[in-house]
Amino acid sequence: MAVQRVGDTERAHPTPPEGLKSRDRILWAASTMLSEGAGAALSVRAVAERAGVSTGSLRHHFPTQRALMDAMLKVVFDLVLPEAGFRDTTIPPRDRLLGCVQGLLVPPDSTLGAREAWLTVHERYIASEPTQAMRAEYQAMQSEVNRRVEECLNVLVEEGALPAGDTTRRARFLLTLANGVAIEQVLPSEDAHIATELDMLRTGVDLVLDNRI
Amino acid sequence: MAVQRVGDTERAHPTPPEGLKSRDRILWAASTMLSEGAGAALSVRAVAERAGVSTGSLRHHFPTQRALMDAMLKVVFDLVLPEAGFRDTTIPPRDRLLGCVQGLLVPPDSTLGAREAWLTVHERYIASEPTQAMRAEYQAMQSEVNRRVEECLNVLVEEGALPAGDTTRRARFLLTLANGVAIEQVLPSEDAHIATELDMLRTGVDLVLDNRI
DNA sequence: ACCTGAACACCGTTCAAGT
DNA sequence: ACCTGAACACCGTTCAAGT
Numbered sequence: 001m002a003v004q005r006v007g008d009t010e011r012a013h014p015t016p017p018e019g020l021k022s023r024d025r026i027l028w029a030a031s032t033m034l035s036e037g038a039g040a041a042l043s044v045r046a047v048a049e050r051a052g053v054s055t056g057s058l059r060h061h062f063p064t065q066r067a068l069m070d071a072m073l074k075v076v077f078d079l080v081l082p083e084a085g086f087r088d089t090t091i092p093p094r095d096r097l098l099g100c101v102q103g104l105l106v107p108p109d110s111t112l113g114a115r116e117a118w119l120t121v122h123e124r125y126i127a128s129e130p131t132q133a134m135r136a137e138y139q140a141m142q143s144e145v146n147r148r149v150e151e152c153l154n155v156l157v158e159e160g161a162l163p164a165g166d167t168t169r170r171a172r173f174l175l176t177l178a179n180g181v182a183i184e185q186v187l188p189s190e191d192a193h194i195a196t197e198l199d200m201l202r203t204g205v206d207l208v209l210d211n212r213i
Numbered sequence: 214m215a216v217q218r219v220g221d222t223e224r225a226h227p228t229p230p231e232g233l234k235s236r237d238r239i240l241w242a243a244s245t246m247l248s249e250g251a252g253a254a255l256s257v258r259a260v261a262e263r264a265g266v267s268t269g270s271l272r273h274h275f276p277t278q279r280a281l282m283d284a285m286l287k288v289v290f291d292l293v294l295p296e297a298g299f300r301d302t303t304i305p306p307r308d309r310l311l312g313c314v315q316g317l318l319v320p321p322d323s324t325l326g327a328r329e330a331w332l333t334v335h336e337r338y339i340a341s342e343p344t345q346a347m348r349a350e351y352q353a354m355q356s357e358v359n360r361r362v363e364e365c366l367n368v369l370v371e372e373g374a375l376p377a378g379d380t381t382r383r384a385r386f387l388l389t390l391a392n393g394v395a396i397e398q399v400l401p402s403e404d405a406h407i408a409t410e411l412d413m414l415r416t417g418v419d420l421v422l423d424n425r426i
Numbered sequence: 427a428c429c430t431g432a433a434c435a436c437c438g439t440t441c442a443a444g445t
Numbered sequence: 446a447c448c449t450g451a452a453c454a455c456c457g458t459t460c461a462a463g464t
Contacts, residue, residue, distance in 0.1 A: 045436090276458095
């Protein structure tokens, strides 16, 4: 939607920290603006102005608007999701399970953004009629992922943080939910939607921990 | 992405049927262009030109782009997926909600199988850098889907089959789970996995009906 | 009431030019 | 290599003016 009015003389917007290079200033500005809720206003010009750089500079570092979004979301997610092993008993069980499931959203090849990662999956396992070898490869990958989630669940059961139950079914539920979240991350969701994606995973984890699944 | 080129001399586009009034000509044009896919940007100007009306006329009937999208998608969806199903009180609430959510797994163009349907979604909204128009198109479709699920939930609440609660959140949960199931249907799952996909949806529906979400 | 088309305020992207 | 800012081709919306 076009805003149709302008000329606000207010310049109360915070500026990026001093020492940062252009690229980081841009990411800082974009992340800040996203967290401020003004999601729709994440235009090239708005971000560039906030970062204190030109649109050309922004495009030099992020050739496309999508590239900017991907890089920014990676920053945001990395802040929220610290890399932690699920055997670390100093972390609450809920967060350990959440971290384990959320790790699935960013496939092993984590230099790639969510979008590129998904494009790879699509091309390899969906686009072309998958060969028998491809099917096997995917299923092996999937069962490794499944194994890890189940192991995490079993650890929690051993600790007594989770009542014994159908581990396979619980893992399947979490994986299905994670797949749903993953695909929503890649589709052009509304801004409000993006904010609730992590909440969906949290809900799923809580359901399992509350023995509802 | 802006297209940056213009001046196509081709004028092979079909025109709307003769007898139609402006409003229906517009809806006809928009629906046709949507079904033609191929990145057809559903912009005001493009739809207006195809319908043979001015942008002003279009705005007179549909004050906002969103209003146009909503009206058009309602037409398209009603052709394939009649809305009446979930008001039939002779069917158990659980099955009505399940039917409503399951309907989402089969996109409007139901002549296609799950795989072809998914390939279309992928190509239109993921593969290519989505234009602003494409984003809007997807989001409008998504909100129509969302509207239907929420309406179904509200009907169940009115009947007393479901305690009042956060309808938006419940719908989001079911949609995310449905997305997860949809993508698992398309990926080369193991046979055992396939058998449990519908069970996952059933589980989600039960969780909502048991007021766990 | 219905419709027109120009004008306005945006948008993402490209690019010659600077340092 | 990094950065600038103008220019291009779009976009949705508004509005005085016609019928």
